[in-house]
Structures are given as structure tokens and as C-alpha cells.
Amino acid sequence: MSNFPEFDEVHVISDIHMGGKPGFQILRETQRLANFIDWVSxxxxxxxxxxxxxxxxxxxxxEDIHGxxxxxxxxxTVQRIMDDPSFSTIWKSLADFVKLExxxxxxxxxxxxxxxxxxTVQRLMVLRLAGNDLKARARIEFSTTGAGFTCFVGNSCVYCTHGNEVDAWNYNRYEDLAKVGRRLNAGRSLEPSEWFPNAGTRMVKEVMNDVKRKFAWIDLLKPETSAAIGALLVLDPSQVKKIGHLLSIVGEKVQGQKQADQRLSAEGFQPPEQNVAVPFNVERLLGTNLKDGVLGVDVTGGRSADDMLLNAEEHFNSKEAFAAEADSTLGTPQLIWDRLTGWITGVGKDEALRRAMLDWLAKDKTFDINDQDDTFKQVTAAVGPSIDFIITGHTHLERAVQIGAGRYYFNCGTWIRLLQFTQDMLKDTASFKPIYDVLINGKMETIDNAEFKGKPFVMDQTSAVSIKEEGGKVVGRLTHVVGDGSGEPFEIKKFPE
Incomplete structure (x- = not known):
């Protein structure tokens, strides 16, 4: 007999991203989510x-937090999010859910x-959801050590994990989180300088959040891809001041790879290496089109993209350096980056952004549910053969892949807004112009209301995975929750087929 819990049905959703003040929120379909929870119940x-x-x-x-x-x-912080009118209906539905036998x-x-x-946070959440109802409290389980959640549906073993465990940008250091928990329980604190975050967190806090105040939709792209960083730099040239940060962030990503490689493993523990020299190439941040723009323009004076970007950062606040550069007619620090953008593109910002998006969509399989992406490959390689259904999230990209031997993999996507750029949109400068106008406006409301060729720019796609026992066999489905969320979700893929 298994020690894992057994269910008739398991419903899985991921990447809800409740947080931020209005205008800074990326979750939109809150009432649909509340109604879906009620439907599951x-x-x-x-x-x-x-x-x-x-x-x-x-x-x-x-959120506006220190560090x-x-x-x-x-x-x-968590209390504020749960009380936010944008999200409070979700917590009411969750509270109603755990009250049921x-x-x-x-x-x-x-x-x-x-x-x-x-x-401390877990106690807050339990109190919000169950109050003093001991039976309702017993129906709430947390999985916060990186072990994921395993259960049975019928005779099939189901394993759920977020997926960042194999992501070198975004791995969690669970041992350090446990130390923080011990401090809080012991009435002690943690200085912000004591916590060194992963590369993805640094990217969001040090770079993306500033840009998001001007372009609210920016983190609907994938910040960990090189081409998206190129798009970021084209959109906001002032980010030149943070190039030095980008170097160390990517270095942290390389260092993180060594830890992420073992994150789902039960093998031996290794302390992080200290003072490791990380090779870095700025060109790979830009993407092929932008890189070629740099290297193909005569005004580079034979310098590589690395030389130009690093020189701009090194001399950004140095009057002496700008005096030494006078013969290049670059002028002020801002003009240096404006000129650098010109070197990268040789064209206007709209065309520069189009080229960055072309890099982002190169060999694009973003919305191909059958694509065996890196998360699929790394998670399935780390999970044992006794698991019949593997379910992840994290990438925001839904997947439904047959592994073989009666085993299946799902990524349950996300509930945040998704933007899909097509090759037709990016065909040339003229076709991209209406999209550029919406993007450069920056406001989420403008994005929400935008249409192209009669279709909304923001995809209406909120995903869920269900594993159910039906007629003596276990069936897995990738679905879309549609309408107001109160009805049967729309089936996208079913296993066994």
C-alpha cells in the first residue's frame, strides 16, 4: 500500500502570480479563477x-519590499495580496473549497x-483559509522544500513540481530558506545584504521592475532569453547603467546551473564554489539580428559588441572618458547609448524592436504543446520511472507530451496574460508599426484593449491539468478554463488518447 495520498481526481493550475498594485498586476481573469475553484469543489x-x-x-x-x-x-506582504480586491474573491473560493469533506x-x-x-506565512494562509476549523486546516498541505507533491489517482502515480528546480536562472536555495524560517520562529531577523538571490530574481528586481513602470507588459515576455534582453535594452536605453549588473546576473545564472543540475537529484551535496571566473559574452544578450546590426556597421571602428557595451558601462559616469571619446562625436552619456542603439540597428527604435522580436521568435515553438522543451527534458530525466504523470509549470507554456511506456508529461501553463507575436506581425516595419504603437504606449489597459486583424492581442488562455479515474482507467487532460470559469473546461489534449 502506498504512503502517498489517493484521490479520484487531481486538478492542477500554476503561475497565478497574485501580486502588485493595480496597473502592475499581470493576473487578469480573477473571477474566472474563483469560479473555476468553485467548479472543482x-x-x-x-x-x-x-x-x-x-x-x-x-x-x-x-510588491514593494526591501531587498x-x-x-x-x-x-x-502576503496579507496585503490576499486582501487586495483584485484577488480576494480567489481566497474566498479557496476557503470554501477546504471546508468541504x-x-x-x-x-x-x-x-x-x-x-x-x-x-509565519503558512500560519497566516491557514488562518485565512480555515480559521479555527481543525478539519479544514487538515485539508491544506504545503510543499515548500523542493520535493514537489506526489499522489495516486487510481493505480497511477502523479508528481507535481513547479519546474524551476531545473532552471539555472530561477532555482530556489531551499536550505537557506529553511534557515530564514528558523530565524523568524526564533524572533530573529535577516539583513537584506545576507540574502543573495538567484539570477532570475535579480533580473526582475534590478532591471525588469524599473522598466515595467514604463512598459507594464514587459514581464509577459521571457526575461531569461537573450533576445528578450535585447528587446528590453532597445525599449529603454537608460538600462545601459545596468549593463554591469547584467554581466553579474548572467554570471550568476552560469554558476546557478551547477546547483540546478542537482536540484531534483538525491545525490551528494556540494557547497557553492567561491570566486569562480565566469566567461561572458555580451553579444549573446542581444540576439542574432541585433548582434549582426552591431557588427555590420562601419562606425564600430572595428570594435566588437563586447568592447562597445563594456566601454559604455565603464565610462558611463566618467567625464574624462567622454573627453577622450570626443573625436567620436558621441556627446553625453545618454547620446552614447542612443548612438549605440543606432549601431545595433542602423534604423529607428520601432525597427530595432521588430528585429529583437524576430530573434525572440527564431525557431519559435512557444505555443507548441508537443514541444519537448528544456524543462520537459530535464524534469523527465530526473524523475523515476514509477511516476506515470509528471506535471510542471514555471515556463507559462502549456505542454502535453507522451513520454512512452504509459507515461505522460504536462505543463499546466499559466493564468497571467500572454502575448503572442506572429511572423505576420513582424514581417516588416509597416506591419509591425501598429503593434509597436501599442507596446510603446506601455499601459496594460492599452494592451488589453488592442486588437490586430480582429483578434485580441492578449491571448484568452487560462490553463489547467486534470488527472481523473474514469471507468476503471486513469485519464489526464490539458484544458482551457473558458468563459466565466463556472463550466466544464475545454479539452485540448487527452492521455491516453
Whole structure:
């Protein structure tokens, strides 16, 4: 007999990203989500049902916190999010869910909500959801050590994990989180300087959030890809001041790879290496089109992209350096970057951004649910053969892949807004112009209202995965929750087919 819990149905959603003030929020379909939770609660009234929130339930990186992780302010931050009128209906539905017999709510840690590993935050969430109802409290389970959540549906073993465990940008240092939890329970604090975040967190806090105040949609792209960073630099030239930060962030990503490679492993532990020299090439931040723009323009004077970018950063605040550069007619620091953008593109900002997006979409399989992406490859390689259904999130990209031998992989996508750029949109400067106008406006409201060729720019796609016992066999489905969320989700892919 298995020691893992057993259910008739398991429903999994991921990457809800509750957080941020209005205008800074990337979750839109809040009422749909609340209604979907209510719908799940009504299934099989006499059966056993689990609802798994598979990571990034909150987005504390979108909150105004000191440093990279909320410690002393963790409880207040999570309390603010749960009380926010934009999200409070979701918490009411979750509270109603755990009051029902035969229901289980599982909350898995992600990389944007690491504070849920703290005992103080868990107590707050349990109190919000269940109050003093001991039976309701017993229906809430946290998975915050990186172990994921394992259960059975019928005779099939189901394993849920966020997916950042294999992501060198965004891995969690669970041992350090446990140390913070011990401090909080012991009435001690943590200085912001004591916490060194992963590369993805640094990218969001040091670079993306500033840009997001001007371009609210920017983190709907993938900040960890080189071409998206190129797009970021084209959109906001002032980010030249942070090039030095980008260098160390990418270096942290390379260093993080060594830890992420073992994150789902049970092998021996290794301390992080100190003072490791990390080879770095700025050109790979830009993407092929932007890089070629730099290297193909005569005004480079034979310098590489590395030389130009590093020189701009090194001399950004140096009057002496600018005097030495006088013969290049570059002028002020801002003009240096404006000229650098010109070197990169040889054209206007709209064309520069179009080229960056072309890099982003090169060999694009973003919305191909059959694509065996890196998360699929690394997670499935780390998970044992006894697991029949593997379910991840993290990438925001839904997947449904048959592994073989009666085993299946799902990524349950996201509930945040998604932007899909097509080759038709990016065909030339003229076709991209209306898209550019919307993007450069920057406001989320403008993005929400934008249409191209009669279709909304923001995709209406909120995803869920269900594993159910039906007629003596276990069936897995990738679905879209549609309409107001109160009805049967729309089936996208079913296993076994």
C-alpha cells in the first residue's frame, strides 16, 4: 500500500502570480479563477479531490519590499495580496473549497513566492483559509522544500513540481530558506545584504521592475532569453547603467546551473564554489539580428559588441572618458547609448524592436504543446520511472507530451496574460508599426484593449491539468478554463488518447 495520498481526481493550475498594485498586476481573469475553484469543489460530491496550486501562487517580486525577499515584512506582504480586491474573491473560493469533506488543497512553492516556505506565512494562509476549523486546516498541505507533491489517482502515480528546480536562472536555495524560517520562529531577523538571490530574481528586481513602470507588459515576455534582453535594452536605453549588473546576473545564472543540475537529484551535496571566473559574452544578450546590426556597421571602428557595451558601462559616469571619446562625436552619456542603439540597428527604435522580436521568435515553438522543451527534458530525466504523470509549470507554456511506456508529461501553463507575436506581425516595419504603437504606449489597459486583424492581442488562455479515474482507467487532460470559469473546461489534449 502506498504512503502517498489517493484521490479520484487531481486538478492542477500554476503561475497565478497574485501580486502588485493595480496597473502592475499581470493576473487578469480573477473571477474566472474563483469560479473555476468553485467548479472543482462541486465535482464528485462523495469523492476525493485535490486542487494543486503548482507554484508562483503569489508574486512577491511585484510588491514593494526591501531587498529580494520579504522577511520581516513577509506576513504583511502576503496579507496585503490576499486582501487586495483584485484577488480576494480567489481566497474566498479557496476557503470554501477546504471546508468541504473529501477535498485537499496543496500549495507548491515556486520562485516568485518563496516566502510561503516561512512558517509565519503558512500560519497566516491557514488562518485565512480555515480559521479555527481543525478539519479544514487538515485539508491544506504545503510543499515548500523542493520535493514537489506526489499522489495516486487510481493505480497511477502523479508528481507535481513547479519546474524551476531545473532552471539555472530561477532555482530556489531551499536550505537557506529553511534557515530564514528558523530565524523568524526564533524572533530573529535577516539583513537584506545576507540574502543573495538567484539570477532570475535579480533580473526582475534590478532591471525588469524599473522598466515595467514604463512598459507594464514587459514581464509577459521571457526575461531569461537573450533576445528578450535585447528587446528590453532597445525599449529603454537608460538600462545601459545596468549593463554591469547584467554581466553579474548572467554570471550568476552560469554558476546557478551547477546547483540546478542537482536540484531534483538525491545525490551528494556540494557547497557553492567561491570566486569562480565566469566567461561572458555580451553579444549573446542581444540576439542574432541585433548582434549582426552591431557588427555590420562601419562606425564600430572595428570594435566588437563586447568592447562597445563594456566601454559604455565603464565610462558611463566618467567625464574624462567622454573627453577622450570626443573625436567620436558621441556627446553625453545618454547620446552614447542612443548612438549605440543606432549601431545595433542602423534604423529607428520601432525597427530595432521588430528585429529583437524576430530573434525572440527564431525557431519559435512557444505555443507548441508537443514541444519537448528544456524543462520537459530535464524534469523527465530526473524523475523515476514509477511516476506515470509528471506535471510542471514555471515556463507559462502549456505542454502535453507522451513520454512512452504509459507515461505522460504536462505543463499546466499559466493564468497571467500572454502575448503572442506572429511572423505576420513582424514581417516588416509597416506591419509591425501598429503593434509597436501599442507596446510603446506601455499601459496594460492599452494592451488589453488592442486588437490586430480582429483578434485580441492578449491571448484568452487560462490553463489547467486534470488527472481523473474514469471507468476503471486513469485519464489526464490539458484544458482551457473558458468563459466565466463556472463550466466544464475545454479539452485540448487527452492521455491516453
Amino acid at each position: 462541486r465535482q464528485r460530491p462523495d469523492g476525493r479531490i485535490a486542487l494543486v496550486l503548482n507554484g508562483d501562487v503569489f508574486d512577491t517580486l511585484a 529580494y525577499v520579504a522577511v520581516d515584512e513577509a506576513v504583511a 473529501g477535498r485537499a488543497l496543496v500549495i507548491v512553492i515556486g520562485n516568485h513566492d518563496i516566502e510561503i516556505s516561512f512558517p
